[in-house]
Amino acid sequence: MRYGEREALCGVSFDAVAGELVAIVGPNGAGKTTLLSILAGIQRPSAGSVDRVPREVGWVPQQPALYSKLSAAENLELFARLEKVADAGQAVERMLEQTGLRERAAEQVGLLSGGNRQRVNVAIGLLADPPVLALDEPSSALDPGQRARLWGFIRGLAAAGTCVVFSTHDVSEVQRYATRALVLADGELLFDGSPESFLAAAGEEDGDFEDAFVSFLNGHGHR
Amino acid sequence: MRWLLRKDLLILRRSRLTVALLVIYPVAIALLIGLALSRGPTKPRVAIVDETTPGATVQVGGRSVDVSQYAEQLFSEVQPVRTATRGQAVAKIKSGAVLAAVVIPRDIAARLSSDVTQARLEVLYNGDALEQSLVQSSLNSALAQANLGFSEQIQRAAAQAIGLLLRGGNLGVLGAPPNLIGLSQIPPLLKGIIARQPPGHDRSQLERMLSFATFAAQNLALSKTVLQTISQPIAVRSTLLHGRRTPLNTFAVVVAVSVSLMFVCVLLAAGGVALEREEHALARLLRGLVSREGLLAEKALLAAVCSFALAFAMLAGIGAFVSLDWSRVGLWLAALALGALAFGALGVAIGALAREVRAASLLAFLLSLPLAFLALVPAGSVASGLYDAIGTISFVFPFKASLQALDAAVNQSAPGIWVSLAHLTGLAVLFGALARVGLRRVE
Known part of the structure; x- marks a missing residue:
């Protein structure tokens, strides 16, 4: 994938199966968002392909993509209609129930807390009941309590068979929640494996995951 | 697209300020423009101090034009506020009751009748630069219209006097003999007399008089046209070459x-x-x-x-x-x-x-x-x-x-x-x- 002269992603390839929680981790400018955008069908790669069509991938952007003048229920209904979900009303009810937003359904999104906005954002990504869910830094704007609730919800989705691919800056989330880690730097895939194997690859089996990450990048010539 | 449109209408409905602006703005503009255009430009309020003696006239070739007609011309071009003295007019300007004042001096009739001095009006006004410009512009236009109207009356009086000189009759001027012969009647009379005269010195003198009388009558008739030309030197004929004239x-x-x-x-x-x-x-x-x-x-x-x-x-x-x-x-x-x-x-x-x-x-x-x-x-x-x-x-x-x-x-x-x-x-x-x-x- 290229942006003019700059190569944003180079030779990155991976596959994931149902129930996996795949973390894409890397420093700023590594290509995490670009990779997720390609997976969600927002950007077309200069070369290569994605096996799943965009309709099969639920997309949760980093910034909540919601209309602040509409209520949570109205946002969900709008995207359910646009996604041509068979029973839009039922899908809205299901997502309000799953995300615990029933009591806030009629409130304008602009008046909701950051955590609740992110829940609506995730709910929209799940409206069409997609087999793959792509989340771009889903917990970056949340407080610890909101973060824990969000991850509880996402783990529940993975347990139910959804393949979840997420990007993050917070390497502790990789260690805690991911079943697999993809480490990107300057558009290159440097590592693909479990978090435990990553610690081993960094030579810090008993160490801190963040130290291991920094040392791994340094070892590969990235600072 | 239907759902996107519905969403946008919902957002628009909830953006009360935007909707209010969208409704109020055109209504306000329509009302403002409508009122401005339907009321038309208003005439400036001007104090007029007429110091002339009632009945004062300007003499033109034996005809009289009442000076008060000038004031009447001026009144029709402005919203006149009759004021007795110059001092009162100044007070009215300072208080903002009028935009300006025009003083028609006592000696205007004498000056108009005189061949050596020009008649003068006094114009007083007040205000900031923009207001002065507006008042000056409005007043100059009003005065120009009044001057034009008054000069047409003088020109008509002069034309009547010339017509009487050409046709003859009673001039109505003090001391003028009754039933005067007109200049245009002299050439045919002289021709009859000359025809009855034998050739000689008297006949040739009469023929010289005939030449002069014919020439003078022709040129005096022309002077009426000249007077009209002076009152309106250039007549304008406008032709729109392309399209239709759009009212302002x-x-x-x-x-x-x-x-x-x-x-x-x-x-x-x-x-x-x-x-x-x-x-x-x-x-x-x-x-x-x-x-x-x-x-x-x-x-x-x-x-x-x-x-x-x-x-x-x-x-x-x-x-x-x-x-x-x-x-x-x-x-x-x-x-x-x-x-x-x-x-x-x-x-x-x-x-x-x-x-x-x-x-x-x-x-x-x-x-x-x-x-x-x-x-x-x-x-x-x-x-x-x-x-x-x-x-x-x-x-x-x-x-x-x-x-x-x-x-x-x-x-x-x-x-x-x-x-x-x-x-x-x-x-x-x-x-x-x-x-x-x-x-x-x-x-």
């Missing part, structure tokens, strides 16, 4: 409606597209839920329909004050519809370039305002090279074409409406294509 008040209506159509439509369309980016929803929509063309068409159409309705309401509202030809309403609707579409396309192109609503609104405003001014620059008011540049800019943006289309629809002006409608269609396609290019970048 209906053109003002067309300008006001076109400006409102442009602002409402461009701002709504630009804001609509920019809002999708600002809410980070564009990427979500464009990953297969809505096509780029569909999104742009929906935004342009929504803005066009809203602005079209408001512009038509404005036109109808102003129609209550200004006489408009309602039999051409079909053409008004066509002009407004295509104008709105072209403005909608311009708006979505601006919205596609901007990342947020405030930037889009500012860009739309900064672009629209000079476009309106440039389209109204008349030919000949700037250097030809600059006018060509202004013409090119006006041609590639929809304001001038929209103005011409609506002017043609309302006033039957040139160029014909179909040319302008075709121009607007072309611009709608051009800006639609630019908007599509601008939307290639999603985030």
Whole structure:
């Protein structure tokens, strides 16, 4: 994938199966968002392909993509209609129930807390009941309590068979929640494996995951 | 697209300030323009101090013209406030009761009758630079009209005196003999006398007198025409070579409606597209839920329909004050519809370039305002090279074409409406294509 002269992603390839929680981790400018955008069908790669069509991938952007003048229920209904979900009303009810937003359904999104906005954002990504869910830094704007609730919800989705691919800056989330880690730097895939194997690859089996990450990048010539 | 439209209408309904502005703005503009045009320009309030003696006259060739007629001429050109003294007039100016004062001096009749001194009026006024300019301009115009009217009366009196000299009769001047012979009657009389005279010195003297009398009568008759020429030296015959003369008040209506159509439509369309980016929803929509063309068409159409309705309401509202030809309403609707579409396309192109609503609104405003001014620059008011540049800019943006289309629809002006409608269609396609290019970048 290229942006003019700059190569944003180079030779990155991976596959994931149902129930996996795949973390894409890397420093700023590594290509995490670009990779997720390609997976969600927002950007077309200069070369290569994605096996799943965009309709099969639920997309949760980093910034909540919601209309602040509409209520949570109205946002969900709008995207359910646009996604041509068979029973839009039922899908809205299901997502309000799953995300615990029933009591806030009629409130304008602009008046909701950051955590609740992110829940609506995730709910929209799940409206069409997609087999793959792509989340771009889903917990970056949340407080610890909101973060824990969000991850509880996402783990529940993975347990139910959804393949979840997420990007993050917070390497502790990789260690805690991911079943697999993809480490990107300057558009290159440097590592693909479990978090435990990553610690081993960094030579810090008993160490801190963040130290291991920094040392791994340094070892590969990235600072 | 239906659901996107429903969403936008819902958001618009909840943006109370925007809706209020969209409704209040055209109503206020329509009322202001309507009232301004229907009331017409008011005459300036001027204090008039007439110091002349009642019955004072100017003598013209034995005829008398009453000096008070000059004051009456002046009264018809202003809102006169009769004031007894100069001091009272000054007080009225200072208090703001009148804009200015004109003092007609006691000796005006003597000076008008005199061959050596010019009659003078005294004009007093007050105020800041702008007010002074306005008062001076209004008063100069009023005085020029009064002078012209008065000079016509003097010219008529002089023409009557010349007519009597030519035709003969009772001149009515003190000391003039009754039943005077007219100058034009002398040549035929002399011819009869000469015919009865034998050749000789007396006959040749009489023939010389005949030559003079004939020449004098012919030239005195000409002097009446000369007097008319002096009172109005140049007569103007105006011919409109191209199109139909547009009344100024209906053109003002067309300008006001076109400006409102442009602002409402461009701002709504630009804001609509920019809002999708600002809410980070564009990427979500464009990953297969809505096509780029569909999104742009929906935004342009929504803005066009809203602005079209408001512009038509404005036109109808102003129609209550200004006489408009309602039999051409079909053409008004066509002009407004295509104008709105072209403005909608311009708006979505601006919205596609901007990342947020405030930037889009500012860009739309900064672009629209000079476009309106440039389209109204008349030919000949700037250097030809600059006018060509202004013409090119006006041609590639929809304001001038929209103005011409609506002017043609309302006033039957040139160029014909179909040319302008075709121009607007072309611009709608051009800006639609630019908007599509601008939307290639999603985030």
